Amino acid sequence: ARGDIHAEVVVLGSGPGGYTAAFRAADLGKKVVLIERYPTLGGVCLNVGCIPSKALLHVAKVISEAEEMGHHGLRFSPPEVDLDALRGWKNSVVTQLTGGLSGLAKGRKVQVVTGFGTFAGPNMIAVDNDGATSTVSFDQCIIAAGSEPVTLPFIPHDDPRVIDSTGALELDGVPARLLVLGGGIIGLEMACVYDALGSSVTVVELMDQIIPGADKDIVKPLHKRIEARYEKILLKTKVTAVSADEDGLTVTFEDDKGGTTTDRFDKILVSVGRRPNGKMLNAGAAGVAVDDRGFIAVDSQQRTNVPHIFAIGDVVGQPMLAHKAVHEGKVAAEVAAGQNRHFDARVIPSVAYTDPEVAWVGVTEAQAKASGLKVGKGVFPWAASGRSLSIGRSEGITKLIFDETDQRVIGAAIVGPNAGDLIAEVALAIEMGADAVDLGHTIHPHPTLSETVNFAAEMFEGTITDLI
Numbered sequence: 001a002r003g004d005i006h007a008e009v010v011v012l013g014s015g016p017g018g019y020t021a022a023f024r025a026a027d028l029g030k031k032v033v034l035i036e037r038y039p040t041l042g043g044v045c046l047n048v049g050c051i052p053s054k055a056l057l058h059v060a061k062v063i064s065e066a067e068e069m070g071h072h073g074l075r076f077s078p079p080e081v082d083l084d085a086l087r088g089w090k091n092s093v094v095t096q097l098t099g100g101l102s103g104l105a106k107g108r109k110v111q112v113v114t115g116f117g118t119f120a121g122p123n124m125i126a127v128d129n130d131g132a133t134s135t136v137s138f139d140q141c142i143i144a145a146g147s148e149p150v151t152l153p154f155i156p157h158d159d160p161r162v163i164d165s166t167g168a169l170e171l172d173g174v175p176a177r178l179l180v181l182g183g184g185i186i187g188l189e190m191a192c193v194y195d196a197l198g199s200s201v202t203v204v205e206l207m208d209q210i211i212p213g214a215d216k217d218i219v220k221p222l223h224k225r226i227e228a229r230y231e232k233i234l235l236k237t238k239v240t241a242v243s244a245d246e247d248g249l250t251v252t253f254e255d256d257k258g259g260t261t262t263d264r265f266d267k268i269l270v271s272v273g274r275r276p277n278g279k280m281l282n283a284g285a286a287g288v289a290v291d292d293r294g295f296i297a298v299d300s301q302q303r304t305n306v307p308h309i310f311a312i313g314d315v316v317g318q319p320m321l322a323h324k325a326v327h328e329g330k331v332a333a334e335v336a337a338g339q340n341r342h343f344d345a346r347v348i349p350s351v352a353y354t355d356p357e358v359a360w361v362g363v364t365e366a367q368a369k370a371s372g373l374k375v376g377k378g379v380f381p382w383a384a385s386g387r388s389l390s391i392g393r394s395e396g397i398t399k400l401i402f403d404e405t406d407q408r409v410i411g412a413a414i415v416g417p418n419a420g421d422l423i424a425e426v427a428l429a430i431e432m433g434a435d436a437v438d439l440g441h442t443i444h445p446h447p448t449l450s451e452t453v454n455f456a457a458e459m460f461e462g463t464i465t466d467l468i
């Protein structure tokens with residue numbers, strides 16, 4: 001059956017995965033329809049994720065650098081924060097990018113259909129736009145429905161003082177006392193923003209370190225720095241109850257020995273992870289299997305169990321990161337257009353854009369140990385980097401993990417300002433099969449933080465001669 005509109009390729013969801021897939025399929029000559037429930041394109045990443053958070057983190061960086069230069073003889077008055085203007089600027093960055101995407105869609109004749117799409121059959125999607133329904137029939141489909149924040153049953157999420165990352169990015173006031181529930185990347189980035197804007201921040205994390213998943217030694221410099229700036233960082237602690245009254249939110253904490261305490265906050269940011277949107281698509285009508293958690297399994301060509309239906313991005317699994325979604329989107333579009341492509345990335349870098357930034361790629365030291373791999377490491381402390389000291393920072397570390405059998409680099413972790421940019425070099429090195437000599441003999445510009453990658457390789461080789 002034909003729908004109101006027919007697409008050779010329909011893409012469900014317009015985040016980084018979805019728009020990349022739609023544009024690539026159109027470039028390869030397909031008639032593409034892109035379905036998005038919200039009025040702007042770009043998904044979580046552009047509207048309420050990567051981009052607005054980085055705009056606010058830039059603000060935080062300017063504030064904290066100005067504060068810290070006070071210790072080195074450059075003193076500014078305390079900043080005057082005009083929240084309305086800041087919010088306006090952050091929104092304008094988002095609007096510029098989402099508007100740009102609309103233009104790119106038009107330029108490629110990708111038809112954007114606004115509304116909530118659900119499967120009505122193996123070749124049909126029904127779109128509901130505020131009660132007005134239409135249908136899109138398709139030859140092939142790419143599901144790019146993304147994810148949403150996890151909520152907790154014992155927290156009054158309907159109270160406006162309980163916010164998720166989207167609420168935090170709205171910048172609707174600066175609470176005097178903020179509790180960040182969850183010490184992962186998203187929570188810590190927002191903690192960094194609100195600390196700089198003047199909130200007194202407490203972070204609570206269930207595990208024994210912040211950013212669980214990254215190596216402990218790499219997270220330590222971040223922990224130390226924020227511990228000094230924030231009110232408290234509670235590890236191995238869970239929140240068991242939250243009650244709301246006019247004066248604030250009373251939170252009960254339980255530590256790993258079962259001891260409980262309570263404290264009062266003006267706002268709580270719940271950042272305990274994201275869950276995939278697979279369950280809301282009526283995917284069963286198309287025969288697409290969705291697991292209990294809402295993930296959709298795919299093969300290396302991004303095909304679901306139904307061969308003409310693909311899935312990409314957060315909805316197919318971890319890591320839930322925009323750059324992964326983009327690469328999967330390209331693969332799905334190219335396979336849909338008849339090319340023989342596979343998602344075969346060796347590594348996907350992760351970055352916390354906190355201050356300092358924490359970035360890692362490939363095998364972590366903890367994983368290497370747990371899996372019994374024979375590895376060696378090269379570690380370079382930034383206290384010996386001329387450039388690091390000349391930006392007033394000395395806490396950074398660059399660590400490279402090598403396979404002892406062939407000296408190839410198989411992992412890296414970096415903490416320090418701009419670690420997120422620096423990790424890209426090691427991602428390329430791993431993809432290219434580079435070894436310690438390749439990294440050690442490549443001439444890096446002096447004085448840059450990128451030299452720390454060069455020096456860490458030389459530390460492993462034992463060929464380093466000077467540490468400036």
Ligand code: FAD
Nearest residue numbers: 013015017037043044045049050117146313314320321322
């Ligand atoms: P999404 O971006 O989630 O987009 C899915 C889209 O599909 C949404 O627009 C949704 O409205 C739409 N949709 C879903 N179901 C339907 C339906 N049934 N009908 C119509 N439309 C539908 N990642 C990074 O790599 N770097 C970062 O710095 C970073 N920072 C982040 C900061 C925050 C605060 C958050 C929340 C996330 C951040 N992420 C970051 C993660 C990143 O945003 C996601 O990994 C990325 O957006 C996933 O892309 P996606 O295409 O899979 O889906």
